Amino acid sequence: MEQQIESYTTSKKENAIVSFNLRIKNCEKCRLSTSRTHVLMGEGNLDARFMLIALSPGEKEDAENRMFIGPSGNMLDKLLKASGMDRKSIYMTNLIKCMLPKNRRPKMDEIESCSPFLDEEIAIIHSEWIVPLGYYATRYVLTKYHTDPPPARTDFINIYGKPIIANNQKIVPLPHPASLLYNPSFESETMKKYKKLQIFSDDCKWFPLCPMKWYYEAGHLERKWIELYCRGDWESCVRYEMEEQGHDHPDWMLPDGSLDVGLKKM
Numbered sequence: 001m002e003q004q005i006e007s008y009t010t011s012k013k014e015n016a017i018v019s020f021n022l023r024i025k026n027c028e029k030c031r032l033s034t035s036r037t038h039v040l041m042g043e044g045n046l047d048a049r050f051m052l053i054a055l056s057p058g059e060k061e062d063a064e065n066r067m068f069i070g071p072s073g074n075m076l077d078k079l080l081k082a083s084g085m086d087r088k089s090i091y092m093t094n095l096i097k098c099m100l101p102k103n104r105r106p107k108m109d110e111i112e113s114c115s116p117f118l119d120e121e122i123a124i125i126h127s128e129w130i131v132p133l134g135y136y137a138t139r140y141v142l143t144k145y146h147t148d149p150p151p152a153r154t155d156f157i158n159i160y161g162k163p164i165i166a167n168n169q170k171i172v173p174l175p176h177p178a179s180l181l182y183n184p185s186f187e188s189e190t191m192k193k194y195k196k197l198q199i200f201s202d203d204c205k206w207f208p209l210c211p212m213k214w215y216y217e218a219g220h221l222e223r224k225w226i227e228l229y230c231r232g233d234w235e236s237c238v239r240y241e242m243e244e245q246g247h248d249h250p251d252w253m254l255p256d257g258s259l260d261v262g263l264k265k266m
């Protein structure tokens, strides 16, 4: 599979996604095929840096065969706009490709039947960041990449907006936009988490000069530090903060502020 992923150029991605969509369009692998109108395909920029994964189409999406329309789509647009982005800069899809009747929770066997399609789609799009939205998509994606999800559903809120690198894949779980329709008081907090996408869109401005770059390129530093901070959440880097404030700090201080004496000897 890895070799196949490496070889997906943009035109190959287009062909792969067209044939993938054709193949799943009449799927009858689970009971949801009897109540849906459409198997909803993913939409967006095939070369996007961010692949957003929601749970499943709602009634309106199912009827009109479009991703994220209606109130939750409007909310997504608002959150993306706050991050300086729009739909053209992302790819979006669902964990379950058919509508869940009356918005009920998915059953385990439905996730098991449908998730191999998502796995294929992830391999085709091969985005730098996977962005699962809400509980079910986050739980699925973390498990897929061999990372334990939080033990309780209520704990998921603590990982939204926090970047993770698992099995070489960068992941940032976010709240589902529809959650704001039920809890509008969380809007400013949710917006802050979506704004992380803007941070992740550019490398840290200090990266070309940073000792972390040198240590990494010389093979003395694990890749996760670069991917999670310098090419990820540089806003949360202690080195970045100190550079901005003009404070001295040792070259061997890691982005989380801890000191690595092993680097001091290099």
Ligand code: SF4
Pocket (backbone or CB within 6 Å): 204, 205, 206, 207, 208, 210, 211, 212, 229, 230, 231, 233, 234, 237, 238, 239, 240, 241, 243, 254, 255
């Ligand atoms: S270690 Fe921090 S300051 Fe240095 S490039 Fe990475 S994010 Fe920027």
